[in-house]
Amino acid sequence: xxxxxxxxxEDEPFLARIVxxxxxxxxxxxxxxxxxxxxxxxxxxxxxxxxxxxxxxPQKDGYTLAAEIRKSDPNIPIIFLxxxxxxxxxxxxxxxxxxxxxxxxxxxxxxxxxxxxxLKRFGHTQKDETAMVRKYEFRSCELDALxxxxxxxVGEYSLSYKETILLELLLxxxxxxxxxxxxxxxxxxxxxxxxxxxxxxxxxxxxxxxKTEPEIQIMSLRGVGYKLIC
Amino acid sequence: xxxxxxxxxEDEPFLARIVxxxxxxxxxxxxxxxxxxxxxxxxxxxxxxxxxxxxxxPQKDGYTLAAEIRKSDPNIPIIFLxxxxxxxxxxxxxxxxxxxxxxxxxxxxxxxxxxxxxLKRFGHTQKDETAMVRKYEFRSCELDALxxxxxxxVGEYSLSYKETILLELLLxxxxxxxxxxxxxxxxxxxxxxxxxxxxxxxxxxxxxxxKTEPEIQIMSLRGVGYKLIC
DNA sequence: CTGAAGATTTAACCTTAATTAACCGAGCTT
DNA sequence: AAGCTCGGTTAATTAAGGTTAAATCTTCAG
Numbered sequence: 341x342x343x344x345x346x347x348x349x350e351d352e353p354f355l356a357r358i359v360x361x362x363x364x365x366x367x368x369x370x371x372x373x374x375x376x377x378x379x380x381x382x383x384x385x386x387x388x389x390x391x392x393x394x395x396x397x398p399q400k401d402g403y404t405l406a407a408e409i410r411k412s413d414p415n416i417p418i419i420f421l422x423x424x425x426x427x428x429x430x431x432x433x434x435x436x437x438x439x440x441x442x443x444x445x446x447x448x449x450x451x452x453x454x455x456x457x458x459l460k461r462f463g464h465t466q467k468d469e470t471a472m473v474r475k476y477e478f479r480s481c482e483l484d485a486l487x488x489x490x491x492x493x494v495g496e497y498s499l500s501y502k503e504t505i506l507l508e509l510l511l512x513x514x515x516x517x518x519x520x521x522x523x524x525x526x527x528x529x530x531x532x533x534x535x536x537x538x539x540x541x542x543x544x545x546x547x548x549x550x551k552t553e554p555e556i557q558i559m560s561l562r563g564v565g566y567k568l569i570c
Numbered sequence: 571x572x573x574x575x576x577x578x579x580e581d582e583p584f585l586a587r588i589v590x591x592x593x594x595x596x597x598x599x600x601x602x603x604x605x606x607x608x609x610x611x612x613x614x615x616x617x618x619x620x621x622x623x624x625x626x627x628p629q630k631d632g633y634t635l636a637a638e639i640r641k642s643d644p645n646i647p648i649i650f651l652x653x654x655x656x657x658x659x660x661x662x663x664x665x666x667x668x669x670x671x672x673x674x675x676x677x678x679x680x681x682x683x684x685x686x687x688x689l690k691r692f693g694h695t696q697k698d699e700t701a702m703v704r705k706y707e708f709r710s711c712e713l714d715a716l717x718x719x720x721x722x723x724v725g726e727y728s729l730s731y732k733e734t735i736l737l738e739l740l741l742x743x744x745x746x747x748x749x750x751x752x753x754x755x756x757x758x759x760x761x762x763x764x765x766x767x768x769x770x771x772x773x774x775x776x777x778x779x780x781k782t783e784p785e786i787q788i789m790s791l792r793g794v795g796y797k798l799i800c
Numbered sequence: 801c802t803g804a805a806g807a808t809t810t811a812a813c814c815t816t817a818a819t820t821a822a823c824c825g826a827g828c829t830t
Numbered sequence: 831a832a833g834c835t836c837g838g839t840t841a842a843t844t845a846a847g848g849t850t851a852a853a854t855c856t857t858c859a860g
Contacts, residue, residue, distance in 0.1 A: 439591065440591075441587070449747070449794075453746070453747045453749060456746065457743075457752075460742075461591075461594075461595040486745060486797075486799065487787070487789070487799055488789065500792070500816090500817055500818080501791040501792060501793075501794065501817085501818095502817080502818075503817095520837095534819070534820065535819090536836095536837090537819080537820070537821090537837090538818065538819055538820080540836095540837060540838065540839085541818080541819080541820095541838095541839085541840090542818090543837090543838080544838065544839055544840085547838090547839095548839095560836095560837070560838085562826090562827070562828085562835095562836060562837075563828095563835090563836070563837095730806080730807055730808080731807080731808095732807080732808075733807095750846095764809065764810070765809090766846090766847085767809080767810075767811090767847090768808065768809055768810085770846090770847060770848065770849085771808080771809080771810095771848095771849085771850090772808090773847090773848085774848065774849060774850085777848090790846090790847070790848090792816085792817050792818070792845095792846060792847070793817085793818080793845095793846070793847095
């Protein structure tokens with residue numbers, strides 16, 4: 341099945357990487373543009389199926405870009421990203437042709453949900469199956485991220501939403517580093533003190549659930565992040 | 571088939587976006603005007619098939635606008651939107667040439683129903699067939715959203731209006747997140763405390779009806795929304 | 801116009817996810 | 831080794847949502 345092409349215009353490199361990774365691993369083909377001018381060029385070249393535009397960018401701001409894109413293709417869905425959340429911004433975004441408006445910080449899942457709903461509305465009926473199956477086997481355990489069930493050698497548990505996403509993230513990077521900051525932004529949309537502490541608590545939950553498995557271990561790399569050994 | 575053109579005059583940007591999206595995705599071609607003056611200009615330019623006018627707007631209020639429009643075209647359906655719900659306002663609305671009157675907050679579906687009924691009355695006979703069929707099969711169940719009937723493995727139930735829309739929304743996003751806020755705005759027109767609680771009650775209804783189906787489950791994602799697993 | 805049935809909302813009480821707080825220990829820094 | 835920061839862990843708190851029942855609003859037959 342052909343991948344859906346996303347044009348993503350964002351000048352903040354750290355955030356850009358996270359979102360890029362998130363979208364890629366959800367099966368989208370992402371073109372990242374680091375400023376508005378580049379974005380416009382990439383748009384003409386790549387003919388994306390959906391655009392995600394940061395408002396504040398060097399060279400050309402998101403509104404102007406959107407208006408240009410809209411003129412060239414009246415039927416492409418556009419999502420704005422913005423740090424500001426003032427009503428006039430929303431109006432502005434709307435006038436220039438945007439279809440949805442996400443205020444930072446946002447989590448990847450929030451963005452994915454909006455994208456899917458817009459794509460559906462604009463008649464892109466993808467949904468490749470791989471994006472729907474979210475099952476992971478590791479050692480004698482199994483996580484079904486859709487139903488939020490974790491099976492270990494001693495039993496089956498129902499996980500909460502955030503526990504599930506966190507474990508899924510660890511599994512996607514199994515035997516590899518999951519950066520703390522990366523996880524925080526993926527799940528909470530921002531890296532703040534309390535979100536960090538909250539994640540620590542979830543980590544403790546997961547460790548408790550998995551401590552029956554001798555071959556599985558969540559290591560922590562001080563100052564960096566975590567590594568799931570399995 | 572040619573799209574039906576709607577002139578929508580509304581100065582409240584957040585609502586405007588929601589309604590605009592809702593109408594667009596139902597197959598209408600929408601012209602949004604952010605004040606009464608602009609609306610009048612757009613009316614002359616675009617020759618819409620139906621007008622939806624907010625009462626309170628800068629530059630020119632909805633009544634005055636309606637009267638002008640009515641003078642120019644005696645046969646166009648006009649729907650008023652208003653925060654106030656006093657009888658004299660309704661009278662005023664009808665006097666100035668309106669054909670229907672909706673008080674805020676209203677849900678998109680309510681508006682769609684009124685529009686369709688007015689359009690039919692005024693002889694616009696569009697409505698492509700695909701938009702009319704609202705049947706969903708899932709596992710051993712079946713929902714017909716038009717007749718509001720739900721068939722499960724143990725029997726057939728008549729659902730209420732809101733139960734139906736809620737289940738339909740869940741089904742449209744099956745195995746995916748249905749954002750709580752999104753559902754509230756779709757069904758009730760706004761996201762308030764009591765609407766939220768009301769939705770919870772409907773959710774309990776649906777869960778009760780579906781609890782005979784072992785493979786169907788409505789999961790809740792705290793702080794985010796719901797997910798229908800099937 | 802009235803009352804009954806059904807739909808929806810409001811209320812009350814309860815469960816649990818998620819956040820915040822508090823306290824602790826391991827490792828890095830100087 | 832003292833001091834500091836990061837993260838582990840557990841407990842307390844907050845707030846979202848589940849559930850059930852009562853109140854209210856609608857509709858429609860009689």
